[in-house]
Amino acid sequence: MNTSIDRILLEEDGYYPNHPFLPALIxxxxxxxxxxxxEQLFKKHRWSNTWVGGVFDYHxxxxxxxxILALVEGSARLKLGGPNGRTVDVKKGDLIIIPAGVAHKNEWATDDFQVLAAYPFGESFDLKTGDKEEYEEALSQIPDAPAPAADPLLGENGPLMELWNRS
Known part of the structure; x- marks a missing residue:
């Protein structure tokens, strides 16, 4: 893969746990x-339960x-990690890999902005919004999120496996 990879490790803040050791990757x-x-490539590498749409405008x-969020159209400014997190600019062709617990929000997007999303092994996703009551439960669930079997683009030998120490 001839692309650069941004690594973003985010700290918890008492409302948004983020992930204790896995960085978000772009x-x-x-x-x-x-x-x-x-979609077929992601499924081949065991990322499924796909959908196409936008990203919520709240954390x-x-x-x-x-x-994973593959940007299939447009561009956007996303906030990762909650209100105290990091803002990233992304555009068509970028792939964002978001570890369990990492907050994300659409702060701005072009009118044509769309992502293709998928989850390891087609896992169903829960939706947490930073309510203090959710926090302790989330902390106990994050470590149990199934580790991907393969990089969504390059399979078992892709960079995700090394960057998340899963090789």
Whole structure:
């Protein structure tokens, strides 16, 4: 893969747990194929339960599964990690890998912005919004989120496996 990879490790803040040791990853300009081909490639590498759409305009996270967002159209400014997190600019062709617990929010997007999302092993996702009551439960669920079996783009020998120490 001839692309740069941004690694973003985010700290918990008492409302948004983020992940204690897995960084969010952004593969820059890594997805250059139609949605149906991307979806088939992700499924081949055991990332499924796909959908196409936008990203919520409020901070939220998933405590029971990791998530990928392949930018298939447009561009956006996303906030990762909750209100005290990090803002990233992303555009068509980027792939964001979001560990369980990492908050994300759409702060701005072009009118044509769309992502293709998927989850390891087709896991179903929960939706948590930073309510203090959710926090302790989320902390206990995050470590149990199933580790991906393969990088969504390059399979078992892809960079995700090394970057998340899963090789």
């Amino acid at each position: 593969y820059r300009q890594a997805v250059d194929m139609p949605i149906d081909e991307s 939220h996270y998933h405590s029971r599964t990791h998530e």
